[in-house]
Amino acid sequence: MLDQPGLTVNGQVASRDGKPRIRVNLSGGRLYYVDYLDQFGFADRRDFYDLGCRTYTEFFEDRARVVARQYYDGQGQVKITYHYRGGENNVPVLTLIQLRDGGNEYQFDNEMELRAYFLDQLVQGDSRAVLISDRSDVILTAFKLMKRSVPTYQVFHSAFTTDGQPDGKLFAVYKPLTAMLKAGQLNGLISATHREAQDAAQRFATTASYVIPVTSS
Known part of the structure; x- marks a missing residue:
């Protein structure tokens, strides 16, 4: 995941023009999550892993507040998406859940x-x-x-x-x-x-x- 075109790898960080763009984070020697950073150093996306498999992804806005979370099935396809809006004290509020199941898409409020x-x-x-x-x-x-x-x-x-x-x-x-x-x-x-x-x-x-x-x- 670090070895991408245009990026230079140093340990657990891949950089572009001297700026970190992908950072791998470990826990107990295992892959825990991977941060994808923009040109200003903000983490826009974070992929979480379990036993080497990507399980869900969080997307952030400029205050590092979650705006969406996607969960994947065993084939790596998006199964569930949580959508958030800004709340008081910088705490995101869940506003919509989308589920893809049996060829259909379902919506839930909570x-x-x-x-x-x-x-x-x-x-x-x-x-x-x-x-x-x-x-x-x-x-x-x-x-x-x-x-x-x-x-x-x-x-x-x-x-x-x-x-x-x-x-x-x-x-x-x-x-x-x-x-x-x-x-x-x-x-x-x-x-x-x-x-x-x-x-x-x-x-x-x-x-x-x-x-x-x-x-x-």
């Missing part, structure tokens, strides 16, 4: 819509599909947005309140559970013990609170 699409595709044609969430912050809203109806459950790995008491303050990620259960957007709760299942049933006003003991081998 990652939850993209996750819902992924889950819909995952369960398509599977009459026995069941979805279990153990990351409420990244998946519960996607359950709401799904177009296909499959059994969905929330599993508790630890206490659902900040102080560990059944009547304590709920963690923010669990606040939607009661409404989702009532609306049929969630089919039940899963706990590790009978006591925890009883506490969850009472706190979230549901009879669909089940026990799956934690086991180890």
Whole structure:
């Protein structure tokens, strides 16, 4: 990648007229990312690698703020593109996601819509599909947005309140559970013990609170 026409290579940097234009960055002796710099020294593009394969690319504006991020498939073709606009305190705001899938291009306003699409595709044609969430912050809203109806459950790995008491303050990620259960957007709760299942049933006003003991081998 450094050995390009018109560039002089010195170590991990390729230069043009004495100015760095491509810089290779390593981590643990492996290729991590490659910066492509313009004539003024700004990094306009950064390619990230995993085990030698390019996985995604970030494009920057003049404040080094991300304006787009592209993810590649196994053949190196662009699969997903994230688009950003300027936000407060120089923090980019995600405004559009484009997905190329099955010869079509889909648009999503946020990652939850993209996750819902992924889950819909995952369960398509599977009459026995069941979805279990153990990351409420990244998946519960996607359950709401799904177009296909499959059994969905929330599993508790630890206490659902900040102080560990059944009547304590709920963690923010669990606040939607009661409404989702009532609306049929969630089919039940899963706990590790009978006591925890009883506490969850009472706190979230549901009879669909089940026990799956934690086991180890």
